[in-house]
Amino acid sequence: MTQRAYNFSAGPAVLPESVLAQVQQEMMALPGPRASILEISHRSPTFKEIIGAAETNVRKLLEVPDNYEVLFLQGGGRLQFSMIPMNLLTNEKKSADYVLTGSWGKHALKEAVKAGDMNVAWDGSDQRYTSLPTNDQLALTPAAAYVHITSNETIQGVQFPNEPEVGSLPLVCDASSDFMYKPLPIERYGLIYACAQKNLGPAGVTIVVIRKDLLQRSSDTLPIYLNYRIHAEEGSLMNTAPTFAIYVVRLVTDWLLDEIGGLEKMAALNRSKAKMLYEVVDQSEGFYTGHAQPDCRSVMNVVFTLPSDDLTAAFLAQAKECNLTDLAGHRSVGGIRASIYNAMPLAGVEALRDFMVKFQRANQ
Amino acid sequence: MTQRAYNFSAGPAVLPESVLAQVQQEMMALPGPRASILEISHRSPTFKEIIGAAETNVRKLLEVPDNYEVLFLQGGGRLQFSMIPMNLLTNEKKSADYVLTGSWGKHALKEAVKAGDMNVAWDGSDQRYTSLPTNDQLALTPAAAYVHITSNETIQGVQFPNEPEVGSLPLVCDASSDFMYKPLPIERYGLIYACAQKNLGPAGVTIVVIRKDLLQRSSDTLPIYLNYRIHAEEGSLMNTAPTFAIYVVRLVTDWLLDEIGGLEKMAALNRSKAKMLYEVVDQSEGFYTGHAQPDCRSVMNVVFTLPSDDLTAAFLAQAKECNLTDLAGHRSVGGIRASIYNAMPLAGVEALRDFMVKFQRANQ
Numbered sequence: 001m002t003q004r005a006y007n008f009s010a011g012p013a014v015l016p017e018s019v020l021a022q023v024q025q026e027m028m029a030l031p032g033p034r035a036s037i038l039e040i041s042h043r044s045p046t047f048k049e050i051i052g053a054a055e056t057n058v059r060k061l062l063e064v065p066d067n068y069e070v071l072f073l074q075g076g077g078r079l080q081f082s083m084i085p086m087n088l089l090t091n092e093k094k095s096a097d098y099v100l101t102g103s104w105g106k107h108a109l110k111e112a113v114k115a116g117d118m119n120v121a122w123d124g125s126d127q128r129y130t131s132l133p134t135n136d137q138l139a140l141t142p143a144a145a146y147v148h149i150t151s152n153e154t155i156q157g158v159q160f161p162n163e164p165e166v167g168s169l170p171l172v173c174d175a176s177s178d179f180m181y182k183p184l185p186i187e188r189y190g191l192i193y194a195c196a197q198k199n200l201g202p203a204g205v206t207i208v209v210i211r212k213d214l215l216q217r218s219s220d221t222l223p224i225y226l227n228y229r230i231h232a233e234e235g236s237l238m239n240t241a242p243t244f245a246i247y248v249v250r251l252v253t254d255w256l257l258d259e260i261g262g263l264e265k266m267a268a269l270n271r272s273k274a275k276m277l278y279e280v281v282d283q284s285e286g287f288y289t290g291h292a293q294p295d296c297r298s299v300m301n302v303v304f305t306l307p308s309d310d311l312t313a314a315f316l317a318q319a320k321e322c323n324l325t326d327l328a329g330h331r332s333v334g335g336i337r338a339s340i341y342n343a344m345p346l347a348g349v350e351a352l353r354d355f356m357v358k359f360q361r362a363n364q
Numbered sequence: 365m366t367q368r369a370y371n372f373s374a375g376p377a378v379l380p381e382s383v384l385a386q387v388q389q390e391m392m393a394l395p396g397p398r399a400s401i402l403e404i405s406h407r408s409p410t411f412k413e414i415i416g417a418a419e420t421n422v423r424k425l426l427e428v429p430d431n432y433e434v435l436f437l438q439g440g441g442r443l444q445f446s447m448i449p450m451n452l453l454t455n456e457k458k459s460a461d462y463v464l465t466g467s468w469g470k471h472a473l474k475e476a477v478k479a480g481d482m483n484v485a486w487d488g489s490d491q492r493y494t495s496l497p498t499n500d501q502l503a504l505t506p507a508a509a510y511v512h513i514t515s516n517e518t519i520q521g522v523q524f525p526n527e528p529e530v531g532s533l534p535l536v537c538d539a540s541s542d543f544m545y546k547p548l549p550i551e552r553y554g555l556i557y558a559c560a561q562k563n564l565g566p567a568g569v570t571i572v573v574i575r576k577d578l579l580q581r582s583s584d585t586l587p588i589y590l591n592y593r594i595h596a597e598e599g600s601l602m603n604t605a606p607t608f609a610i611y612v613v614r615l616v617t618d619w620l621l622d623e624i625g626g627l628e629k630m631a632a633l634n635r636s637k638a639k640m641l642y643e644v645v646d647q648s649e650g651f652y653t654g655h656a657q658p659d660c661r662s663v664m665n666v667v668f669t670l671p672s673d674d675l676t677a678a679f680l681a682q683a684k685e686c687n688l689t690d691l692a693g694h695r696s697v698g699g700i701r702a703s704i705y706n707a708m709p710l711a712g713v714e715a716l717r718d719f720m721v722k723f724q725r726a727n728q
Contacts, residue, residue: 005398006535009405012607017392020400024391028384033689034369036384038566040614041373041690073588074438074568078603082587114585197604202402204438204568204606221478223446223590225439239442240561242568244608248402325397326405 006348009326010154010301010339011177012197012223014348018259019251021275034232042241050247051236057253063262064186064209070227072210074244077176079226080206081108084148084172084191085115087218087228093145097121097170099138099164101296102129102153103332104174104358112148121147129156132296135165145217146170146190152178154198155330157337158292163188170214178300179207180256181342182267186330190214199342201252218306242341256342266342273340273349274299280356287360305335314338315359324352370712374518374703375541375691376561382623383615386612395526406605414611415600421617422429425627428550428573433596435572437608440559441540443590444570445472448512448536448555449479451582451592455568460536461485463502463528465660466517467696468538485511493520495555499529509581510534510596518562519694521667521701522656527552531576534578542664544620545706547632554578555690560609561590562664563706565616569609573628620706630706635711637704638663644720655697669699677702679723686719688712 007014029035032046032341040047055070064070073079075223085096095116098109112118118237119141122133140147147166154177163171163185170190179194191210197203210228218229230238260266278297281288281304291303306312312335319327329335338350371378373455393399396410404411419434428434435445449460459480461704462473475480483505486497511530515586516523518541527535527549543558550556555574561567574592582593594602624630636640642661645652645668655667670676676699683691693699 003398004393007397007399007403009399009403009408012403012405012604013399014403020392020402023402024388027388027391028381029368033371034367034687035371035373035689036379038384038387039371039373039376039378042567043377044373044690074440074606075443076438076603079439079587079589082589086587101367111588114587195604202608203604204404204609223443223450223478224475225443225446226587239440240376240559240567241439242566242606242609244566245568245606323398325399326408 003323005323005325006344006351007325008338008340008344010337010353012203013339013341014343015248016203016252016255016343017260019248019255019313022251023248026113037244037247039244042237042243047243050250051241053232053236054246054250054253057250057257058207061180061253061256061289062184062186062209067212068186069210069212069215069232071210072229072241072249073206073208073231074204074242076203076206077104077174077193078111078210079108080174080193081111081229082144083226084103084113085112086213086222086226088170088172088191089116089145089209090217093143095119095141097140097143097144097147097169099133099147099149101132101150101158101160102156104153104155104176105148105150108148108150108174119144129153129158130291131293132158132160133164135236136214138164138166140166140169144169147173148174150174152298152300154301154339155333156291158296159298159300161296170211178298180263180266183263186304196249201248202245204242205249207249252343269344272342273344273346274302276349276353277302277356280353284360287364288356291335299343300339300341302338302340303329303333303335304327313361314363318359319352322351322355324355365688369687370505370708370715371689372671372702372704372708372716374694374701376567377705378707379565379612379618380616380623383612383619384613387612395494401608401611402682404607406601406607411607414614418505418610418614418617421614421621422571422573425544425620426548426550426573426618431576432550433574433576433579435574435592435595436600436605436613437570437595438568438606439539439569440570441557442471442475444557444572445475446479446619447592449476449591450586450590451580452534452536452555453480453509454581457507459483459505459508461504461508461511461533463497463511464488465496465514465522465524466520468519468540468689469512470512472512472514472538483508493517493522494655495657496522496524497528502528502530504530504533508533510536512536512538514538516662516664518665518703519697520655521662521665522660523662523664525660534575537640542662544627544630545634545664547627560613565612568606569613570612589665615675630723633710633725634663634704634706636709637710638666640713640717641666641702641704641720644717648724651728652720655699664705666702666704666705667693667697667699675727678727682723683716683719686715688716688719
């Protein structure tokens with residue numbers, strides 16, 4: 001078998017090895033239908049059991065209240081950027097507030113302005129998206145249809161440690177890159193969405209958790225695939241669901257429940273992994289420079305730079321030789337980005353930590 | 365290993381066993397990245413090679429001319445029902461013509477009327493969608509933005525043997541359930557689209573082949589995920605593509621090229637499979653009644669009824685015991701639907717034929 005690398009890709013990203021092994025083992029045929037998960041109808045009893053279990057797992061892990069729907073959709077975060085304003089703006093509430101803490105929030109806003117006049121409630125671009133707003137820095141609009149945030153900015157490595165205070169406005173959150181990294185107070189959200197390919201499964205499915213009263217805003221004139229209310233009414237089976245991706249989400253959430261032991265334990269593990277790398281940065285006396293300010297450093301994406309482009313290139317090449325891959329930072333920030341999502345094992349982070357220490361010693 | 369059934373599901377549907385075996389074999393890690401196909405970035409060299417090979421295969425199999433783009437999108441046929449009018453209607457061409465030969469054409473029209481006033485060029489509902497229009501029965505509009513057809517109606521088992529004549533109007537075709545069942549004169553189409561889960565791969569990716577000049581109709585005001593021009597400019601990698609589904613499409617098209625030997629050979633095999641079942645229907649002296657008229661019978665979905673609901677139930681139960689599964693007709697037509705897509709092996713169709721003959725003898 002091909003040796004597996006420690007893969008620090010920002011997404012699609014590492015999955016639990018036990019999940020991959022189960023996918024492999026069941027690939028030719030599931031026992032009930034005697035057909036592969038790739039070949040069975042989305043309306044078959046076997047698949048309905050799978051999507052039901054995936055939803056139950058999500059509800060259990062996040063303690064999702066009954067007045068929320070859990071949807072499984074296609075199109076990634078990008079389609080959500082459009083679906084959110086198309087569904088949630090109304091004749092009375094024609095605009096929404098956007099909090100920009102990095103590149104993904106800006107992308108979300110770019111789509112939203114096609115649907116209405118949007119208000120930027122805060123923009124961290126002055127500080128190159130290294131910081132977060134305090135609650136009193138948010139310029140919220142009392143009549144806003146919703147307030148949009150990005151809980152974790154993968155490119156800048158900036159993460160909200162807690163939800164900002166938005167009063168009675170529905171908080172809408174792009175949690176694509178940190179969903180289920182810790183328990184969440186779902187009742188504080190109007191809508192929270194996450195594409196699967198960071199913490200939950202393969203690319204091709206996006207989870208949307210939406211408060212049921214907000215579904216009444218979806219107009220019948222919307223394109224059917226873009227209508228949250230119809231997806232909710234049809235249990236995410238209005239059309240052929242991305243069956244395989246949902247099957248993997250079910251296995252990953254099984255792993256979170258049964259192997260990890262829930263989101264409190266996942267959060268503790270994630271924090272210890274992140275601490276391990278930020279400590280090397282902080283003790284490097286300027287050899288490694290963290291991008292985000294310490295109080296909003298991401299637990300998922302550890303972003304830092306080296307003293308020169310040559311050293312960055314050497315770091316990446318030598319890391320790869322040590323079986324540590326996909327560590328290049330996004331071109332807009334440069335440097336190194338170590339994505340250490342839920343499924344990145346502790347051993348992978350320890351190996352990266354040891355490599356960072358050795359690399360500094362050799363190159364200082 | 366679980367024994368595999370002959371799975372006649374209308375979709376998601378049977379895949380070549382050799383493809384499943386390769387997916388299984390490579391699941392834990394691809395040699396280059398030393399990570400699973402589920403874990404690698406859509407922008408990695410390995411995935412770019414995969415999506416490039418998938419596109420090259422599609423172009424080779426269908427002899428796609430250079431003035432066409434091949435796109436890999438999410439959202440299934442349903443999202444195409446909306447994207448087509450949203451992209452192809454213009455200020456000058458505000459309506460399009462729809463040819464209704466079954467349930468899926470009606471669904472497509474239902475979405476199109478949200479984007480403009482549509483013209484029904486022909487509607488086979490009077491005959492319960494058992495027939496096709498002749499060219500001179502089509503009430504086409506000279507100023508139409510396009511003409512939409514459904515090449516194969518899976519529910520009714522009605523298929524166009526050849527493209528209808530639409531003059532210089534762009535022909536737009538939902539080929540979801542028969543794409544690549546035979547060679548196609550792509551130059552006769554403006555746009556042809558197909559979700560993968562019948563003939564091409566797992567659910568979660570939709571192939572769109574579009575003539576390049578039509579891309580100029582896509583307005584910048586469209587939601588980014590719904591804009592064909594942007595997907596074309598970005599080589600289907602504007603956002604995270606459904607990497608695994610595209611990987612399987614690559615393997616299925618490899619199989620069509622290398623194991624089947626191209627679409628002429630695939631077509632001959634498909635025709636002989638369909639003939640085998642229709643002959644049993646025609647020689648049954650009314651025990652089995654075909655739904656579609658003989659001149660427009662589908663080569664992909666063989667739809668027929670039995671003399672009573674009790675016999676239908678007995679047929680389904682006994683077939684399942686013989687390892688022949690997923691044969692129930694759609695509730696709107698009833699009876700039996702045997703979907704015999706590209707990957708259904710000859711042996712499966714022979715087994716079904718033998719079962720049909722025996723069942724008739726025992727129950728007449």
